[in-house]
Amino acid sequence: MPNGYLRQRRRRRKTVSLCVVAAALAGGTAVVLWAWPDGEVRNQVAAGPYGHGRGLSQHGAYNQARDGWTAERILAHYYPGAELGAIGPTNVRVRLMAQDDSTLDVWSDSGFFVAGRRVIPGQAAHLTATPTGADVVITSGCDGDVLWTGSTDDPWVYPIEAGPDRPAAEHLTLCGGSAYRGALGVALDGAAARTVNDVDVDDYLMGVVPAEMVPAWADHGGAEALRAQAVAARSYALAEQRYPYAQTCDTTDCQMYPGTAKEDARTSAAVRTSTGQVLLRDGRILRSEYSAAPDGGSAIDIRTLEVGPTPAELAPAPLPAEVPPTDGPDGEGLGPELTEAVEVVLDLIDLMAAPPAPVDRGALPTDPVRQPTPGGTMAPSTASTPTPPPASTSTTPSADSSSAVGVSPDPAPSATVVDVPGPTVVDESVPLGYGSGE
Numbered sequence: 001m002p003n004g005y006l007r008q009r010r011r012r013r014k015t016v017s018l019c020v021v022a023a024a025l026a027g028g029t030a031v032v033l034w035a036w037p038d039g040e041v042r043n044q045v046a047a048g049p050y051g052h053g054r055g056l057s058q059h060g061a062y063n064q065a066r067d068g069w070t071a072e073r074i075l076a077h078y079y080p081g082a083e084l085g086a087i088g089p090t091n092v093r094v095r096l097m098a099q100d101d102s103t104l105d106v107w108s109d110s111g112f113f114v115a116g117r118r119v120i121p122g123q124a125a126h127l128t129a130t131p132t133g134a135d136v137v138i139t140s141g142c143d144g145d146v147l148w149t150g151s152t153d154d155p156w157v158y159p160i161e162a163g164p165d166r167p168a169a170e171h172l173t174l175c176g177g178s179a180y181r182g183a184l185g186v187a188l189d190g191a192a193a194r195t196v197n198d199v200d201v202d203d204y205l206m207g208v209v210p211a212e213m214v215p216a217w218a219d220h221g222g223a224e225a226l227r228a229q230a231v232a233a234r235s236y237a238l239a240e241q242r243y244p245y246a247q248t249c250d251t252t253d254c255q256m257y258p259g260t261a262k263e264d265a266r267t268s269a270a271v272r273t274s275t276g277q278v279l280l281r282d283g284r285i286l287r288s289e290y291s292a293a294p295d296g297g298s299a300i301d302i303r304t305l306e307v308g309p310t311p312a313e314l315a316p317a318p319l320p321a322e323v324p325p326t327d328g329p330d331g332e333g334l335g336p337e338l339t340e341a342v343e344v345v346l347d348l349i350d351l352m353a354a355p356p357a358p359v360d361r362g363a364l365p366t367d368p369v370r371q372p373t374p375g376g377t378m379a380p381s382t383a384s385t386p387t388p389p390p391a392s393t394s395t396t397p398s399a400d401s402s403s404a405v406g407v408s409p410d411p412a413p414s415a416t417v418v419d420v421p422g423p424t425v426v427d428e429s430v431p432l433g434y435g436s437g438e
Contacts, residue, residue, distance in 0.1 A: 055079065055305075056232050056290035057297025061225035062217050071227035075279065079288060080299050083280040084231075089164070089317035091182070092201045092237050094257055095246040098177075099195035103128050104186050105142060105175035110160045112172060114138075115152035118160075123147065124175060125157055129186035129193045142175035156185035156198070162318075164200035171260055178259035181206075187245035196246045197259075200317060201234060205271045206263050208233050211256035212290075215264035226270035232288045235279040239287035239308030281307050 056078040064074050072084065106112070107124040114125045115136045124142045127134040134155035138148040159170045159182070166181065173179040182199030197204075213229050233255055240248040250257035279286040284307035291297065 053291050053293045053297060054289040055297070055300045056228060056288070057293040057295075058213055058225070058229065058290065059292060059294050060296035061228050062213075062222045063296065065217075065223065065225040065228075066221040069224060071224045071231065071274065074224065074228040075231060078290075078297065078299055079279055079286065079302050081281070081302050082286055082288075083283075085278050085280040085283075085285070085311050086276045087238070087278055087285075087311040087314055088276070090201055090238070090314040091198055091317055092204050092248065093246040094197045094199065094204065094237075095243060095249045096195045096197060097249050097251050097253075099174075101193050102195065103193070104134075104157070104184055104195050106157050106172050106184055107142060107175060108159065108172050109169040112160055113158040114156070115150055115154065117148075127155060127157065127186045129155060129188045131188060134186050155187065156183045158183045164203050164317075168260070178261050180259040189243065189245065194243075194245060197250075201238065202271050202275055204237065204257065205230055205233055206268045207259055207261070208237075208255050208257050209267040209270060210262040210264045211258055213267065215266040218266040218270070223266070223270065226267055227274045229290070230267075230270045230274045231277045231279065232290050234274075234277065235286050235288040236290075238278060238314065239285040239306060241308065278311065280311075281305070283310050285309060285311070 056074070061074045061078075064077070065071075069077075075082065075084070104127040105124060106127075109121055111118060111120045111123075112125070113119070114127070115134075117138075119125055119138060122141065124139050126137040126139065130151065133151065133153040135151050136149065137146060139146055157172055159166060159172055161170055164181075168179070171179040171181055172184050174184075180197050180199065181203040182197055185196050185198060187194045187196055209226060209230050212233065213226055215226070217223075218226055236255060237248050240254065242248055242254070248254045279288045281302050286302060287306040287308060289300070289305060
């Protein structure tokens with residue numbers, strides 16, 4: 001992996017007929033068309049403590065799933081006339097509302113990239129949005145010694161490895177707050193600071209679906225309701241365009257999204273088994289509202305719902321990209337010796353983490369160093385013997401370069417230990433669900 005590897009980086013039984021139509025749309029998208037008979041849509045549930053009552057009812061979907069309905073049938077019931085379309089990998093940008101008017105303070109167990117630099121575990125980055133990007137401060141731990149300050153026109157913190165569905169150790173965590181998949185960045189909304197999560201849409205849904213529905217429903221016949229929720233939530237997010245810097249938000253004004261805090265294997269399975277599926281109206285992604293209406297809710301006239309882009313208009317997921325080698329605080333670079341030392345340490349960490357290679361003992365010679373000659377004497381083996389690497393030369397950084405990101409000064413500053421909250425205990429007897437915003 002090159003130094004500075006970066007980023008890559010959402011029937012009714014007798015009266016409904018389900019017509020499956022495979023169509024070649026732009027990008028090879030296939031659609032499933034639901035044909036509904038003419039008729040009036042039932043009155044919508046009045047808004048109340050369970051949401052606005054528009055579109056899919058989470059409780060109604062659960063009961064339908066227990067009666068044997070598939071996710072496709074549930075969606076056809078609540079969004080009559082909608083089409084089921086397919087999208088490729090894409091990201092969604094989410095405004096983190098609780099972070100409004102704050103700096104972005106972030107760390108990760110595996111380190112991360114910011115301002116073209118690799119930041120090692122035990123260090124944190126603090127980003128303040130500016131008109132041209134962000135001012136950046138690197139500290140030991142979340143509130144320890146300052147190691148580096150600078151500015152960048154790329155106001156994003158990227159995880160150590162790009163791509164969706166990465167392990168928890170690589171997630172970015174807010175100091176004193178939640179963990180998030182994908183990248184975290186800052187932007188200005190006028191003069192006000194905003195924090196944004198740029199994340200693969202399915203990674204995003206792995207946080208949304210368990211916050212909107214009870215994962216344990218899958219254990220009681222409700223797995224198809226979770227799948228229907230995943231499709232509706234994916235469609236809602238991708239049809240949104242609320243802000244210049246983000247498509248959607250993380251509260252009930254949009255969809256509940258607490259980062260990774262509520263992720264559950266059962267709802268993640270619902271996301272993965274419905275991946276790429278969105279609801280369409282006239283070829284455009286439907287902003288498919290839903291709610292926690294307790295009486296089963298009712299079908300909605302999809303002509304009253306907004307639409308977003310077509311599947312072909314969605315931006316593809318970002319590709320891996322390179323960043324320049326880590327620079328020192330004076331902008332002149334770490335120098336070849338210090339840069340090589342960082343790479344050696346990272347290589348050793350990877351080597352120690354790798355499992356030992358299996359040994360084929362039957363292939364070992366009797367004496368790997370000396371072999372008997374026909375005359376009975378021992379001759380040196382002609383096989384090459386591994387040469388140990390030369391001892392690394394310790395270079396004492398100058399006062400200016402000792403605080404470079406990813407290289408601890410001598411003596412190393414102590415890192416602040418950050419308590420990570422444990423898993424949230426959910427009382428499964430209490431119905432969850434917030435519903436989308438209107």
